[in-house]
Amino acid sequence: MTDQAAQHSGTGDAAEGPRLTTRETAELLGVKPETVYAYVSRGQLSSRRAPGGRGSTFDAAEVAALVRRTGRRDPAPAQGDLVFRTGITFIDRDRYYFRGVDATELARHHSYEEVAEWVWTGEIRPGVRFTAPPESLAAARRAIDALPAHSGSTDRLRVALVAAAAADPLRFDLSSRGVLNSARGMIPTLVGALPMAGGRELPADGDSGNGAGIARQLWPRLTAQPADAASLTVLDTALALLTDHDLAASTLAARVAASAHAHPYAVVSAGLGVLEGPLHGAASGLAHRMLAEVVDRGGAAPVVADHLRTGRPVPGLGHRLYTGEDPRATALFALLAEVPQAAPVLAAARDVVATTARHTPLHANIDLALAVLSVARGMPAEAGETVFAVSRTAGWIAHALEEYAERPLRLRPIGQYEGPRPPRPLPAG
Template sequence: MKDQAAPDDRAGASAERLTTRETAERLGVKPETVYAYVSRGQLSSRRAPGGRGSTFDAAEVDALVRRTGRRDPSPATGDLVFRTGITLIESDRYYFRGVDATELATHFAYEEVAEWLWTGELRPGLRFTAPAEALAAARRAVGALPAHSGSTDRLRVALVAAAAADPLRFDLSRETVLGSARSLIPTLVGALPTVAGAPPAADGEAASHPAGLAHRLWPKLAARPADEASLAVLDTALGLLIDHDLAASTLAARVAASARAHPYAVISAGLGVLEGPLHGAASSLAHRMLTDVLERGGAAPVVADHLRTGRQVPGLGHRLYTAEDPRARTLFALLAEVPQAAPALAAARDVVATAARHTPLHANVDLALAVLSVASGMDAEAGETVFAVSRTAGWIAHALEEYDERPLRMRPSGQYGGPRPPQPLPTPGSATTTHGQGLQ
């Protein structure tokens, strides 16, 4: 990397400078937005001669135009908007690099879809393998956890162990990050304990034809051996869940990548958000609801209980789709080919039909994951495990994009609402109450 010119050298002095108005016109935004870019670290400014206003480096402004495109100011909703070439969601469908994601997930294995998302290249037959040292370290770390630990706890601990075993984790070059990702995902799966009574997990690391990730993940989730139809559902679910634009966990991952955190730390940021009941853990609520429906012989009393207590019916509705979640629709079609899934699938349909009398909501992917977990005798958190393992690939894809952006560009400014200074120094036992001081 070449040394950057000092601000007062000849090159810097002769560089074209733009006024705030010129900068706003070139970016296609309001002048106020220009200073928002400065506060987020996306632009640097310099005081104009005489101290009147600011000036901006034209080359830096043009680079921002290339990254973000010339567009109107962001909508007044306050939503963050980032340009990405990974996932597009529109008209109740979603696409990975322009290709229908449901078609990709039903025709190709999880590893192949992940590689497509990362590189735009399809590599048929690709299988990820875990390095022996990282896998052993991750298993030891997970084995030291209390027996009641959840799957997300185990994944986080396995992630830390795998990171410690990777001396190149701070190398953010594209090929190194991709190499780490291809080895990390099977390490996370391999570190999870096998369900009691299940056949041993087929790690397949030393085999000439390693088992696919879905085949290796199954005994970590279910005691009964997997049939081909059930494995197809699991593999498709992994492919469908890889990415979904800037979901909350993905935004957290991009913030970490913007700070140039290494990929393991990026994934840790994503896992921290994913565990919330409104995100990756939502399928566990749908699992318990379906179990309740099956035990009570119908959806009506279960849905009524949710409505009576003001709780949202799990597995219904999605802010990005007006009709049925395409991921749910795809999985329901595959689950219809699994004989033992018939009762749980019928219960899910009953929930949708019953709830539709009160609210026009359609099934989302959490309900489909719940059908898979209930029908397969998995624990309630199995859907969360599938979600976390799958979405790891998406977080890597977004990290790769973010590593190419200006560092620390996501730096919003807070709107302070506390006591106005100057305030006296606090004394022992004193306290300032700020509850109820809303912004006017």
């Protein structure tokens, strides 16, 4: 028995040893009371109804043994929100940090691949490049070729991911080295499997673009316009900036998959499934269409008015974690100012912000900045979602590495049943 458990007299008699209330048990384990009953349902604790039928009691020695096996965790917050200990991203006062380093500064001085390595390992590997395994790339391209022509980029990425996983016999190696080896091949495979913009032929497997940075490999899959240095810098910086953003919805899904010890490809697939939602990764497409309309109509006022009249929020504005402008947008706007083709679109974005501010003080977010790039350089509306998905793959891998080190299947909430009370008669028919 731990010293702390021994101090609780509980409700049992001397022959059995002390018993603890649910609240006392939760405090010792550092969990919510609901989680105590989850331990009971899994057979890790036994319970007994308290005298008078109010609540349950638990054997103090059994609780102490569970504390020794699992380790005491910090108590859950009063509001009941899930909290994950993570060493990856910290967001504070309208800034965010990767492993303690300002993320916008990292993205300004390092490539996407270098930032990914930093997020994964805490080390910078100057000049690092990721290479797609030929077998995985070939399998991913064949799978994408079988899709309907109208398939979206996220559809293609998910299918490519499944095919690449099937081609990787080492995908079940969940050691840090194994996961990182899979990740370094997975990202360029996803990019290399995407079709070229404008209907151009894909390069042969032996000339897939391996050796070039991810941004340069991705560019011709987003637009038929030739790349220039300034635009490539914007794309590479966007990839770096979007690598992670704490526990976004897609990252939570990825961690749940990792908690079940799903392999890295399955973890990324879980993230992609959530990312496709219109309130997450697909939000940049809405900003793209809105911004293109502003450019076409010569001003933001009529477009913003249409959104307000129909009760639709103006895309690309506001973020729940920032009171001012999204720092990722700020960083990209500064780089977009160096891209000549972006000048009219950037002005249109500023017009949207200023016009909307007359109604509500919202600031630009990353979706608006991605829309400036995609509209200015002739990319489709889904280009921002593609950038988001490719970039965030590195973040999902980083969170998977953390989750693999945790107790398996810890992310198992208990449902609060609100249906008819059993037993009920067997339905007729």
